[in-house]
Amino acid sequence: MIEREFSQSKLNLFLKVTARRPDGYHELETLFLPLPYPADVITVDYDGAPGIRVTSSLPGLPENLENLAGRAALAYAEAAGILPSWTIHIEKVIPVAAGMGGGSSDAGAVLRRLNGHFKALPENELARLALTLGADVPFFLYPHVSVATGVGEVFRPVEGMVSPPPLLVVNPNFPVSAKWAYTHLDPARIGNGDREKLEKLLRGLREGDAAMVAGNLHNDLAFALYEKFPLLRMLRDTMKEAGALNAEITGSGPTLYAVCETVEIRRQVAQRVRERFAKETATVFENIPLSPIK
Template sequence: MAKTGYSATLIAPAKLNLSLTVLGKRPDGFHDLVSLVAFADLHDVLSVTLAETAVDQLTVAGPFAGSLDRDNLILKAVSAVRDAIKAVPPLSITLHKTIPVAAGLGGGSADAAAILRLLARQHGLAAMAPPIQEIAAGLGADIPVCLQSRCRYMRGTGTTLDPEQSGFARYPALLVNPGAAVPTGAVFKTLAAKKKAATDTSVPHGLTEEILAGRNDLEAPAVAVAPEIGPVLRTLSGLPGALGARLSGSGATCFTLFKTDSARDQAAELFRQTYPAYWMHAGALRNWDPDSLFPETPAFSG
């Protein structure tokens, strides 16, 4: 459990799009989609205390601190809660940035969701309370699904959430990012999938089949924008014990799943021999319990 008051350590888990189907472009220029989202044991850590100044303070550390925009979703989330619910004192926040930035892993959304969970708790609200979901949706399409960090489908522009998927199990996973720049706008411009009716949101597979055999409609356009993704996907899918390979979101992080930790670890060693310079995380997908998102002590990964 977190400490009382605004002194807390917060976990912000990375999200993965296990599947992503683009249904069509909306009149407002956004796209309707349906995506099965899960969360990894990879995470950022936020340390929060009361600020000694009259304004919020954000300090960033960790392996990906240098690539982060200081006009950050965390501070926007604090301001949004302050505007909607009031009574939020100035906060001093240290972000230990372990999730790669602009990588299809929702790191910025996860960070914003983490601070929203804390502020919701401070005001006696559940993380999924309608006022918090409304604030989250106004800040970014991936933030609502990150509030609980549990496997579920998101729909529409990403802000419509299905109930949590029952039966989701832990999956050993290998995540790889080649460091390619993949602008989301360029990926959608390249998207050549057929436009479907926006009401066609049916999912043809069961949960296990969707996890292991689903598709990402943004994968082919992302490879067209950043060709170095293609060899990564092919190498991952050919590793011993790999259960396919897929892109998360619009990339550039690719992932594959395994039946056992030992199979994942052996595959990670083989992959590293081919691509020693690429970022890699050998971990697992999991559902996060509410209390595990508020640890008593910092839990830095990476």
């Protein structure tokens, strides 16, 4: 039997690092916005050879238990008391090490699909299991707009529906690890603040106010990325010059997103990026749905 599951990506429209803990991890306050595109497609074959096998459409991506999706499947099998004979294939669309949650999303999608099939764990146990795999994996079990605190593992869903403005995502086709981004964070940027900006951002999303959303984007990790990788500044500036209201890096980067007032302006911005940068330099994700998100 074969089943499929979509693995959504995410944007961080707001990311404030509030503290550095003695164990080296950072506490933060961040807004997660799930995106139905770009998305990976997870295929699970329950009639494979004994054990767990993970493959991918992307050459060089870790496979089997070296892939987080494989470790998620193993963790589920052990927690549920199941002897697995599963072959999992990942059709990769979400950029890798790009600040869009691709690996965590794949792991969350595998857990969601396995539990939908076997129904062996209640939701609270599934969430606890997801947390052992990574701080943001629980978010991807059932993605919805959320504010995360702690080290990114404490999620507070945003009440009601939000109406994001037209968004354009541009990946510069090179990876950046989260470890690099946090290691190069300027300590002077760490601390509480910008709560008013987050509240305005949430209000803009609820009201469908593109200008309010654009004016309140924030990412403490972006400053070091712009300094280290001039291409990111060039992409940001190109999108703003082409008509985007604002553009910023998501998460630990290096992917950028642009907030546009209309779909037509988004199309113009996407075209300008494609004209100025070769496809080997930047991948443009334009067709992000505009439907309200819960």
